[in-house]
Amino acid sequence: MSDLSKLPVTIITGFLGAGKTTLISHLIRNAGGRRLAVVVNEFGTLGVDGDILQSCAIPDCPAENIVELANGCICCTVADDFIPTVEKLLALDPRPDHILIETSGLALPKPLLKAFDWPAIRSRITVDGVLALADAEAVAAGRFAPDLAALEAQRAADPGIDHETPLSEVFEDQLACADMVLLTKCDLAGPEGIAAARAVIAAEAPRPVPVIEMAEGVVDPRVILGLGAAAEDDIAARPSHHDGDDEHEHEDFDSTVIAFGEIADPADLARRIETLARDHAILRVKGYAAVTGKPMRLLVQAVGARVRHHYDRPWRPGESRLTQLVAIAEHDAIDHGVLRAVLEG
Template sequence: FGREQGRHKQAKMAQVPVTILTGFLGSGKTTLLNYILKANHGKKIAVIENEFGEVGVDDALIKTRNANFKDSEVVFDMANGCVCCTVRGDLIEIFKKLQKRQDRFDRIIVETTGMADPAPVCQTFFVDDGVRAFAKIDAVITVVDAKHITQHLDEQKPDGVENESVEQIAFADRVLLNKTDLVSEDELLAVEQRIKAINGSVQILRTQLRADGGRDPAIDLGAILGVDAFSLHKILEAEPDFLSDAAHAHEHDRSVGSVGFRFAAEMNLGKMQNWIRTMMQDKGPDLYRYKGVLAVKGIHRKFVFQGVHMLFDGEFSDEWDEGEARESRFCFIGKNLDRQQITEEFMACTVKDSDRLRFAVGDRVQCKARGGWLAGTVIKVWDEGNPYRVKLDQGDEVWGPDDVSLYITAL
């Protein structure tokens, strides 16, 4: 009996493995996390989510895009702060809460903000006695955007400000080189050479996390989970002062900021997409990340979108639950953002109660189409997020993306 009790106590005291998921803004961390959560690995996972921005969006992206999300996979959200800076105390408090619920999960994943230096996050596991007794780092997994990483590595930072992309690669136990379909083989080899110049011992795994046709990515989760790859000895050899708080004073580039929205309003989808295209053209290099979950006028499903620099992707996902508030969440992260301009232009894409469409079903109109101005009849209003659906006299059907004379006029 005594031996059995001893074994039970030892099992109860076993440290929970923690995967630290890092990578610059838009590299694909949340996409990877969603894949892990829905994969058939038999593990119960607790997620600690951290975002850099005024409005948290990633927790909604996780739950919206993962239909198999279970109560045992708990998301603790730390928004509006960087886990390596102002909210590390929050991280410790979350570990204390998780310790009381340890029977509900087998492992923990910490997804850091794209602006985080992994060093202070890793340091937490060694400088706090409670965390050290409860959990251990399994591995630091860094997701790298093959298309944009070079410009981030080469970015000139102000004096005293570190390059987060460099730090994220330097601390990686595994690098997932993502978006390999967007660059050539020569470019991939050049990126891998840059990565190895920063971290010569790191294992690089090429991947395409958002595979064509919605297929799951071809990635072996056994190569990134349960690998026991983190080595304090290796870190101390590279950074002897790793355990010193002063060694990891972390200052962000003050030109980088966020503008976020969260409010109960529905969007004119066509108008919003046109606005985003204009933003991409005007400020693409400075738009590190933009993402959102939107309520679209006339649609019962959530519109989920994400963007990185000049790349944008959006799709309708699951339906709004009965009684769920149809609110929109949106966050821009980038350099030298004009808060007032972005706020005004975003709000101009919302559909207000006072807005009345100029035309009704059955009205005769003319629409600007590929063949010029063509006559037709309005057959539906607020269809698929657009103010008008029009059947042209020639037989085709088109959408009017906005209720303005640029697209549709009376016949």
């Protein structure tokens, strides 16, 4: 890459638990000779995603090229966090060949696109493409793109039901900004679920976009990197529910961290997290657990009542063997005392 050329950036967006971190981990390991840098925007105070990605660091994407922004949604902290971070990555020697930006599940991509017009970086960087990850099983179930006719029927039966939820607006904005949609968890959705999810995406996207099926974050980097979209140049073609808003707030969502001691049984913890999703409207749980008698740390990732866990690495010397979990829910749905009582038992 010439020093005078613009550095390509891929924005990876998608709803909570859609598989963004898994995809980036795959790209780090299969960069095809590209020297990568990664910006991770964690929602909440526990840096789970950044830690996961730094454990994947290789010579073409060393740990110092992986930067975590944990001070809030990236689209709301452009001047304070995003621009200085990009400038630091541009100053690295050797300079990265490509930057990957993982937004939080609540981020609207359009305000982030607008940041690429800032004078400090606009002549040096370009948005190669916006990738929207969509959970095939969840989309097929209608949780993120509701059927308008069905909603109207529900409204007629119960005037208290809203036309659409904040979650659907986030999903639709991410689709509207995308150059490509990656349909994840296809192995869980099955053929009928995949077909249903594709139909929902086609109906909700404001323009035709390619849809790629993916499982466990595995996709050929040649398909998704090097799109040359220059997305910052056609922002007007990417409509948003928030067009015209001066700023984007996240008062629709809350997060909290629950920290406690060791657990005895990962399966029992998974059942407790399922209870939080089913009975207490918790959307997302992620973090780490210390399991009694186990030298490895347990990584926990939950989307609704779907809980996955595996041992990711040994506990480091001197590291506190604590269980730390981030819980995310819609505004006013989080009761810290209830969460702790359910998780600790």
